[in-house]
Amino acid sequence: MSFDAAALRAEFPLLASATMPLHYLDSAATSQIHHAALDAMVRHETTARANVMRGTYRLAEAATEAYETARTQAARFLNAAAPDEIVFTAGATAALNLVAYAFGGTLRPGDEVVISLAEHHSNFVPWQMLRDRAGICLKFLPLTAEGRIDSAALPALVTSRCRLIAVTHCSNVTGAVSDVAAIVAAARAVGARVLLDGAQQVQHGPADVQALGIDFYAFSGHKCYGPNGIGVLWGRADALDCLPPFQGGGGMVGEVTPEATSFAMPPYRFEAGTPPIAQAVGLGAALDWMVTLPWPAIHVHEQALLQRLLAGLATRPQVRVLGPADLTARQPIVAFNLAGLHPHDVCQVLDRHGVALRGGHHCAQPLMRHFGVDGTNRASIAPYNTTSDIDALLAGLDDAIEVLA
Numbered sequence: 001m002s003f004d005a006a007a008l009r010a011e012f013p014l015l016a017s018a019t020m021p022l023h024y025l026d027s028a029a030t031s032q033i034h035h036a037a038l039d040a041m042v043r044h045e046t047t048a049r050a051n052v053m054r055g056t057y058r059l060a061e062a063a064t065e066a067y068e069t070a071r072t073q074a075a076r077f078l079n080a081a082a083p084d085e086i087v088f089t090a091g092a093t094a095a096l097n098l099v100a101y102a103f104g105g106t107l108r109p110g111d112e113v114v115i116s117l118a119e120h121h122s123n124f125v126p127w128q129m130l131r132d133r134a135g136i137c138l139k140f141l142p143l144t145a146e147g148r149i150d151s152a153a154l155p156a157l158v159t160s161r162c163r164l165i166a167v168t169h170c171s172n173v174t175g176a177v178s179d180v181a182a183i184v185a186a187a188r189a190v191g192a193r194v195l196l197d198g199a200q201q202v203q204h205g206p207a208d209v210q211a212l213g214i215d216f217y218a219f220s221g222h223k224c225y226g227p228n229g230i231g232v233l234w235g236r237a238d239a240l241d242c243l244p245p246f247q248g249g250g251g252m253v254g255e256v257t258p259e260a261t262s263f264a265m266p267p268y269r270f271e272a273g274t275p276p277i278a279q280a281v282g283l284g285a286a287l288d289w290m291v292t293l294p295w296p297a298i299h300v301h302e303q304a305l306l307q308r309l310l311a312g313l314a315t316r317p318q319v320r321v322l323g324p325a326d327l328t329a330r331q332p333i334v335a336f337n338l339a340g341l342h343p344h345d346v347c348q349v350l351d352r353h354g355v356a357l358r359g360g361h362h363c364a365q366p367l368m369r370h371f372g373v374d375g376t377n378r379a380s381i382a383p384y385n386t387t388s389d390i391d392a393l394l395a396g397l398d399d400a401i402e403v404l405a
């Protein structure tokens with residue numbers, strides 16, 4: 001099946017209406033929003049805006065129905081067993097903190113949580129905070145020289161005290177996709193649960209949480225063509241059932257008396273207060289649109305752009321590319337440095353070429369330390385990118401080398 005990236009680009013209002021050249025290569029930070037998500041939010045706010053789960057009038061019922069439809073759409077996108085396994089959060093960070101707090105509340109001093117040195121700070125700092133609060137032992141999976149999580153270290157690191165392995169599905173710096181099967185096998189061998197941070201993976205297609213065999217999955221709406229301020233925590237029903245609440249407030253209770261409160265069943269137990277309703281509706285529309293896309297053809301397209309970029313970088317001796325050379329199990333995210341040039345300076349020169357590129361530590365300082373750098377440039381490719389974006393980046397890099405060197 002062929003795939004027309006230029007036609008897809010026209011479905012993104014910001015890209016379609018840009019009056020200046022825009023080579024958007026920062027989708028790993030935030031993807032552009034698809035018109036289906038925007039349209040759904042406008043429709044919701046203008047036809048069904050009311051609070052959810054509370055009112056008994058028709059408008060409130062319509063709002064609740066729209067919100068619950070979004071839950072069903074998210075469940076379908078992840079191939080969850082039931083919509084009740086979907087908890088709406090403010091984003092991936094909020095979802096990861098929810099698990100660190102709630103699952104963390106079930107741990108005892110000496111219990112072990114295993115993360116990796118490739119994690120985004122969102123899946124790093126909450127576990128450190130838990131360690132310091134609850135006296136658990138936090139262990140770190142080491143990385144190969146290329147920055148992949150080293151699965152060979154699993155048997156020695158994952159002991160009978162391990163209660164959870166929480167790692168990224170795909171690195172936001174190198175694009176490396178984790179060896180989930182090895183991680184799940186190591187966890188299951190000791191009865192531990194597995195959490196995947198899917199923030200970077202879902203931009204490149206729907207996930208199948210049942211096939212992955214995991215317990216928790218977290219992602220953000222703004223990285224998969226939906227709105228900001230919304231994200232998903234998926235939890236296997238038996239895993240969510242075991243968790244105490246995270247935040248208290250309206251909507252997450254059974255009965256409240258001065259003496260005690262009983263809590264609602266998941267997912268409502270974890271959704272205190274008025275949720276981001278229009279954002280959930282927008283995310284649901286984005287996910288519904290995503291499941292209709294020809295992903296095998298899109299992957300071919302993305303990999304072709306990735307190879308074009310890597311080949312171009314390889315011909316420039318000033319460039320050092322970080323991350324796996326092997327393109328298998330690798331999403332189209334490329335971190336690189338230009339010898340002697342600060343990533344931010346490079347970004348500024350590229351901006352003059354209409355190239356939106358990221359520079360910095362990408363909220364992954366332990367990984368930066370692993371590579372022996374303070375920061376990098378990062379190009380991230382989404383389905384709406386074309387060869388012209390890659391060529392503009394390479395031309396801009398030549399300019400940066402000339403101007404800044």
Ligand code: PMP
Pocket residue numbers: 028029091092093094120122123168170171172197199200220222363
């Ligand atoms: N995990 C990974 C791998 C990420 O790339 C990001 C965002 N850069 C996050 C978690 C956090 O996502 P958010 O800021 O949307 O909560």
